[in-house]
Amino acid sequence: MAEDQVSRREFVKMAGAAIGGLAIGAVGGYSLMPAKTTEVEVPVEVEVPAEVPEHPWTYTKIDPDAAAARAYEAYFVAGCSYAVFEGVIGELREQVGYPFTAIPTQMSVFGKGGIMGWGATCGTLTGAGMAINLVSAGATINEVMGWYTETPFPIYMPDAPVKAEGELPTSVANSPLCHASVTNWSNATGYAENDPERAERCGRLCADVAKKVAELLNAEADGTFTAAWATPDSVIECGACHGADGPVNNVFAKMDCDSCHIDPHN
Amino acid sequence: MAEDQVSRREFVKMAGAAIGGLAIGAVGGYSLMPAKTTEVEVPVEVEVPAEVPEHPWTYTKIDPDAAAARAYEAYFVAGCSYAVFEGVIGELREQVGYPFTAIPTQMSVFGKGGIMGWGATCGTLTGAGMAINLVSAGATINEVMGWYTETPFPIYMPDAPVKAEGELPTSVANSPLCHASVTNWSNATGYAENDPERAERCGRLCADVAKKVAELLNAEADGTFTAAWATPDSVIECGACHGADGPVNNVFAKMDCDSCHIDPHN
Numbered sequence: 001m002a003e004d005q006v007s008r009r010e011f012v013k014m015a016g017a018a019i020g021g022l023a024i025g026a027v028g029g030y031s032l033m034p035a036k037t038t039e040v041e042v043p044v045e046v047e048v049p050a051e052v053p054e055h056p057w058t059y060t061k062i063d064p065d066a067a068a069a070r071a072y073e074a075y076f077v078a079g080c081s082y083a084v085f086e087g088v089i090g091e092l093r094e095q096v097g098y099p100f101t102a103i104p105t106q107m108s109v110f111g112k113g114g115i116m117g118w119g120a121t122c123g124t125l126t127g128a129g130m131a132i133n134l135v136s137a138g139a140t141i142n143e144v145m146g147w148y149t150e151t152p153f154p155i156y157m158p159d160a161p162v163k164a165e166g167e168l169p170t171s172v173a174n175s176p177l178c179h180a181s182v183t184n185w186s187n188a189t190g191y192a193e194n195d196p197e198r199a200e201r202c203g204r205l206c207a208d209v210a211k212k213v214a215e216l217l218n219a220e221a222d223g224t225f226t227a228a229w230a231t232p233d234s235v236i237e238c239g240a241c242h243g244a245d246g247p248v249n250n251v252f253a254k255m256d257c258d259s260c261h262i263d264p265h266n
Numbered sequence: 267m268a269e270d271q272v273s274r275r276e277f278v279k280m281a282g283a284a285i286g287g288l289a290i291g292a293v294g295g296y297s298l299m300p301a302k303t304t305e306v307e308v309p310v311e312v313e314v315p316a317e318v319p320e321h322p323w324t325y326t327k328i329d330p331d332a333a334a335a336r337a338y339e340a341y342f343v344a345g346c347s348y349a350v351f352e353g354v355i356g357e358l359r360e361q362v363g364y365p366f367t368a369i370p371t372q373m374s375v376f377g378k379g380g381i382m383g384w385g386a387t388c389g390t391l392t393g394a395g396m397a398i399n400l401v402s403a404g405a406t407i408n409e410v411m412g413w414y415t416e417t418p419f420p421i422y423m424p425d426a427p428v429k430a431e432g433e434l435p436t437s438v439a440n441s442p443l444c445h446a447s448v449t450n451w452s453n454a455t456g457y458a459e460n461d462p463e464r465a466e467r468c469g470r471l472c473a474d475v476a477k478k479v480a481e482l483l484n485a486e487a488d489g490t491f492t493a494a495w496a497t498p499d500s501v502i503e504c505g506a507c508h509g510a511d512g513p514v515n516n517v518f519a520k521m522d523c524d525s526c527h528i529d530p531h532n
Contacts, residue, residue: 044308054370103318104320107400111395115395116395116404120442120521121381126377126381126392129376129381130374133372138375141382183508193509194515249460251385252459253444253445255445
């Protein structure tokens with residue numbers, strides 16, 4: 001990139017030098033001329049593409065509610081991961097334009113259903129990570145992850161619900177995983193995984209995560225971001241032996257151990 | 267770099283036009299012409315996005331071994347997710363240039379350690395998903411996921427190992443999750459999570475996944491891609507009740523249930 005920027009500057013200098021040089025030549029020429037002629041140079045600006053900016057791309061504060069509404073709609077287009085990525089980056093594309101016009105947000109579709117339906121990391125968090133990491137080093141990602149695992153969802157209430165009307169019952173995922181999040185919600189509410197209410201719940205969850213991402217990035221932009229999430233007790237307790245400082249030292253994670261594992265020591 | 271080469275040519279043309287235009291004007295000056303106006307093109311760098319190709323971006327076959335070597339090196343720069351994304355996209359950037367020059371592969375760093383150390387989806391799979399989905403609709407992602415859960419890793423043998431020399435013992439993750447993959451390997455090999463051998467294992471795993479992604483995308487480009495992964499028995503058995511067609515219908519996943527859950531029905 002640097003080399004190209006230099007080459008641009010050289011070109012600009014070149015053009016300038018050529019013009020300057022000839023102008024002087026022309027003036028010199030005129031000083032020998034009997035006839036009184038003048039020459040007027042009319043500069044014409046020519047647009048030239050700029051370089052792609054260095055990573056991270058400059059973040060401009062966006063409206064968290066606009067990101068939420070965009071994410072909710074996007075969920076019904078291409079799933080949860082795309083919804084959050086498009087919810088945030090789409091707002092930047094609309095407000096800032098280039099370079100956000102240069103990234104196809106459809107590249108985030110793969111994250112849906114915990115990566116193409118595998119039930120691993122909730123796609124909203126993959127989309128959130130991609131969006132945050134495009135415009136920052138990622139300091140707020142840990143906060144989104146922690147907040148996701150401990151917050152009763154869904155919160156968002158769309159103006160025009162797509163799959164189910166009215167308020168929906170909530171549940172806490174206790175996990176960043178798609179299948180754990182969905183199953184906890186199904187068990188807490190009685191809705192089947194493929195009921196329209198479950199799809200509606202996931203669509204509203206996308207709005208909640210996109211809004212949170214925008215709020216955290218805005219806070220970071222204002223210099224007011226502070227981390228609120230604390231490591232779960234189970235990670236501290238199990239980590240005493242299984243973590244990096246423990247005698248077993250065979251686990252590296254921040255996920256609540258109890259959300260999946262029954263303590264074999266009891 | 268196509269975009270920049272074009273802009274360079276424009277500059278050359280512009281510089282030439284400027285010089286030519288003034289030369290004529292100067293010569294004209296000597297020929298006793300009356301006052302005249304000469305247009306001088308002045309290159310001005312402004313942010314004009316080049317036309318971004320439609321998603322998915324056109325894939326050009328890359329060398330799987332080159333992607334593997336690039337991913338291995340990248341792991342020690344910014345972790346597993348970046349390693350696989352940069353391993354594949356970096357090869358395309360070098361071979362194809364634009365538009366692959368326009369995407370900052372550092373946006374994938376967040377996936378490391380199962381998203382910033384959470385131990386969720388292995389970062390190699392997040393990086394793989396991002397790379398595959400940038401250049402395709404993602405048909406091969408399911409195959410990478412399945413292959414990852416069933417293959418003994420690491421396979422790659424670097425020319426210049428960074429953290430540990432020689433062959434390393436292998437293990438099968440039985441899961442797409444970072445902490446499950448790492449813990450299974452630690453338990454199978456006796457290496458602690460923070461031993462240099464574990465970092466070396468993850469670096470080589472990045473090379474293995476990047477190579478697999480390149481092989482699958484190349485096969486898809488050749489029209490020879492066929493899916494080999496089959497749904498695990500546990501997903502079929504548990505899914506009979508908990509899946510979309512079952513009476514409980516509260517689980518949506520392809521991950522091997524037995525890798526985390528003890529069957530409560532026995």
